[in-house]
Amino acid sequence: xxxxxxxxxxxxYRSLRLIxxxxxxxxxxxxxxxxxxxxxLSIGQESIAVGVCDALRHxxxxxxxxxxxxxxxxxxxxxxxxxxxxxxxxxxxxxGKGGSMHLVDMAQGxxxxxxxxxxxxxxxxxxxxxxxxxxxGRVAVSFFGDGATEEGVFAESLNFAALHRLPxxxxxxxxxYAIHEPTAKRWATNRLVERAASYGMPAEAVNDGxxxxxxxxxxxxxxxxxxxxxxxxxxxxxxxxxxxxxxxxDFEAGYRGRRDLEAWQATDQxxxxxxxxxxxxxxxxxxxxxxEIAAALQFAENSPVPDPAQLxxxxxA
Amino acid sequence: xxxxxxxxxxxxDALREAAAQExxxxxxxxxxxxxxxxxKGIQGSTKGxxxxxxxxxVFTTPLSEDAMTGVAIGAAQAGLRPIHVxxxxxxxxxxxxxxxxxxxxxxYMYGGQVKVPMVVRAMIGKSWGQxxxxxxxxxxxxxxxxxxxxxxxxxxxxxKGCLIAAIRDDNPVLMVEHRLLYPLIAExxxxxxxxRLGEARVLRKGTDITLLGISAMVPECLRAAELLxxxxxxxxxxxxxxxxxxxxxxxxxxxxxxGRLLAVDSAWTMCGASAEVxxxxxxxxxxxxxxxxxxxxxxxxxAPSLEHxxxxxxxxxxxxxxxxxxxxxxxxxxxxxxxxSVTGLNFKGPF
Numbered sequence: 064x065x066x067x068x069x070x071x072x073x074x075x076y077r078s079l080r081l082i083x084x085x086x087x088x089x090x091x092x093x094x095x096x097x098x099x100x101x102x103x104l105s106i107g108q109e110s111i112a113v114g115v116c117d118a119l120r121h122x123x124x125x126x127x128x129x130x131x132x133x134x135x136x137x138x139x140x141x142x143x144x145x146x147x148x149x150x151x152x153x154x155x156x157x158x159g160k161g162g163s164m165h166l167v168d169m170a171q172g173x174x175x176x177x178x179x180x181x182x183x184x185x186x187x188x189x190x191x192x193x194x195x196x197x198x199x200g201r202v203a204v205s206f207f208g209d210g211a212t213e214e215g216v217f218a219e220s221l222n223f224a225a226l227h228r229l230p231x232x233x234x235x236x237x238x239x240y241a242i243h244e245p246t247a248k249r250w251a252t253n254r255l256v257e258r259a260a261s262y263g264m265p266a267e268a269v270n271d272g273x274x275x276x277x278x279x280x281x282x283x284x285x286x287x288x289x290x291x292x293x294x295x296x297x298x299x300x301x302x303x304x305x306x307x308x309x310x311x312x313d314f315e316a317g318y319r320g321r322r323d324l325e326a327w328q329a330t331d332q333x334x335x336x337x338x339x340x341x342x343x344x345x346x347x348x349x350x351x352x353x354x355e356i357a358a359a360l361q362f363a364e365n366s367p368v369p370d371p372a373q374l375x376x377x378x379x380a
Numbered sequence: 381x382x383x384x385x386x387x388x389x390x391x392x393d394a395l396r397e398a399a400a401q402e403x404x405x406x407x408x409x410x411x412x413x414x415x416x417x418x419x420k421g422i423q424g425s426t427k428g429x430x431x432x433x434x435x436x437x438v439f440t441t442p443l444s445e446d447a448m449t450g451v452a453i454g455a456a457q458a459g460l461r462p463i464h465v466x467x468x469x470x471x472x473x474x475x476x477x478x479x480x481x482x483x484x485x486x487x488y489m490y491g492g493q494v495k496v497p498m499v500v501r502a503m504i505g506k507s508w509g510q511x512x513x514x515x516x517x518x519x520x521x522x523x524x525x526x527x528x529x530x531x532x533x534x535x536x537x538x539x540k541g542c543l544i545a546a547i548r549d550d551n552p553v554l555m556v557e558h559r560l561l562y563p564l565i566a567e568x569x570x571x572x573x574x575x576r577l578g579e580a581r582v583l584r585k586g587t588d589i590t591l592l593g594i595s596a597m598v599p600e601c602l603r604a605a606e607l608l609x610x611x612x613x614x615x616x617x618x619x620x621x622x623x624x625x626x627x628x629x630x631x632x633x634x635x636x637x638x639g640r641l642l643a644v645d646s647a648w649t650m651c652g653a654s655a656e657v658x659x660x661x662x663x664x665x666x667x668x669x670x671x672x673x674x675x676x677x678x679x680x681x682x683a684p685s686l687e688h689x690x691x692x693x694x695x696x697x698x699x700x701x702x703x704x705x706x707x708x709x710x711x712x713x714x715x716x717x718x719x720x721s722v723t724g725l726n727f728k729g730p731f
Contacts, residue, residue: 177482182478188454189453189455193454219448379529
């Protein structure tokens, strides 16, 4: 695979690094109790959202999960409104009514996320149905975890999307655990890609978190989808560095070993892509990211809380 | 205004006309659901729509009610206006997660960024052995959840107005339709019109007791009122039409006048719509005498002798109303002749 041009690498690095550092700041601030929301951090999993979203057009649509900071930011939604949402502020992307698990930005093409695993997969299919009818070549991406593939709607949505040749990319972020339960205790076989392919769509795996390989794969798959070839499926293996929910590591709990973490850290894509960029240039990007994060935290701190009169607003449209 | 002259139209034909007129008016409207495009067309309520509007706007679905509900919600968030049809309400249990956790909440939990303008049509079955899983009235489960509107029109005129209002509404709206209402005929204007949601209809004015019927229990209450008239009890009959939003003011005004309420639902009474109606009446008109009727508190059987005992009927409603109005009088029950004379909801299978 040829290496992308430097401008692309810088953009990819910037996105990876922003997500990593923003979530590290979320984890740092978390014990202060200023964040009024459970947080499911993507640290270690950033390369999937970035690899996929960098292959998309601005007017494409992504649908994330409750572990959704990465998809939200990778699609270009603003960090300050995410931080304000986590702080429970009126300026948050969901006006303080959704929290970390329900990030949304329709203007940037980020569908609202759900805390009930798998529920957003068919929603992305419904959105793709509308995009197909619109006929402008836009595509939708549904991100979901390995646990979601056990839900009925996963199979139902694959079938419907293939039947109607919907412009929908299914992306399974397989981090190997549903909360604390490994796939070995939940799956009869690991043949997820075969399962997806049997519905009648191209299905491929990226097993090592390689952001550039994933990006190249998605560019290829999406090209066909825009031309009307129907849905495609990607299983992207990854690893969650922190606990299921909360800011900490949890390797002392015993359900998984630190050696697994170290293997993934050895191929950390933030470090890897950063290493492809000249040090001075990288330092400038890093500095800009720190400024952006500081401003976002400041914005969240300074924003007003929602007025209690807003309690029932938007119950109905 | 174009020709609004009333014609006689059945409930099912009114539903089909409403869908066709709205699909004609708005290209975003589409119909999906198992069998909506087959030769029977959901008892006729979607018949012919595929010929007129094409398979992109009228299509059957795999038997995947859960995901198909999600597809409808996603399409609605994308700006389309789906009508998702279920031939029995019992199948809504497979849609519960999407309707309760996503459809009802999206507007709110996404800070007003999205709308979910979708209609879910669901039919309650009855008679000819519909049995345990083709007969349930589960509307109260959806009334419980903020963010969903619930309509239960009882006649052809309101069926058309409610479906049009539901399609034009920017929220998820559940249309509760009763199979036995489908053949009933009423005057229905041809020109499109939208029901005003949250506005009840007083179908019969009276002074002694308020009979509030829901869905197929509205005609049964009207028949009960006829039976009561023969013994000098003047019943008022209210059709709420819309369960969410509910016309609380109309209910309050009626029960303040009559002092008595009998709420009759096409469903069980426990935590049901009738319980909510009773609670609202008790809060708004303290001192009012209240009773409820609904399905017997058991599973719906198939044998006709058992099924007959499962449902409230005009005689049972009249007898219960009599106790509310004249608590000290001797037990009364309409004569079998009188009972037969008011029975009109005949139904014969197959569905």
